[in-house]
Amino acid sequence: MPKEKTSPVYEIFFSYQGEGLYTGQPQIFVRFAGCNLNCNYCDTVYSKVVSKRAKYLTVEEIINKIYFLYLKNKQIFETLNIKKPTVSITGGEPLIYVGFLEKLFHSLKNKGFDIYLETNGTLTKNLKKVIKFCDIVSMDFKFASECAKSFWKEHKEFLNIAKNKVFVKCVITKNTKLQEIIKSADIIKSISIKIPLILQPSIDKNVAEIQSLYNLYTQAKKIIPNVYLMIQMHKVYKMR
16 A cells, blocks of 8 residues: 555544543544444544545644644643653544555654554554554444444454554444344453453434443453443543
């Protein structure tokens, strides 16, 4: 894949991580435009496609914007004793621009930033090219119940590549099947029982019943130890 000179980006901003194991951590976010999937529960629907709203930026332009936001919010990082601020690379699906990411990630590491990659866990060949740069991989498991098909083979291979850096999120709706959660836990167990699994109930639409959430949680917990039930805090507090 060619190392693109520019890539489509919707926004670069400072905020606090709203989901997963690092909820509450201040981060600088870079949201890429475009995705290889089309899930019903997507909370950034606009990012599925590359529209005229997207700006084609070079690595240097992105780095400059990131560094400006870091300096603007430096006191927050210092107050929390964060010596290496984290940049969240999100989308859409950022790994579709892996040639560009290789250059961006190299520059970010040289500037002293940690890299937090948010991904749908399907583009395994692309992950191999950038995993050495990543400090944290936040990976979604995608289910046929909401995303048209499942990606068990891809997810397992993806986890095997990222296993020492990864945690898994599963969005839970009223359509989520117990077997999907059991299969997810089984795949994680086959790679490493240390990998955390976060069950993330949707709060926008197709909300699951509390008894269903409890059942999914307890069944997963029987298979692997590190299972968590966590909502998306940025949605509750209406943050970016």
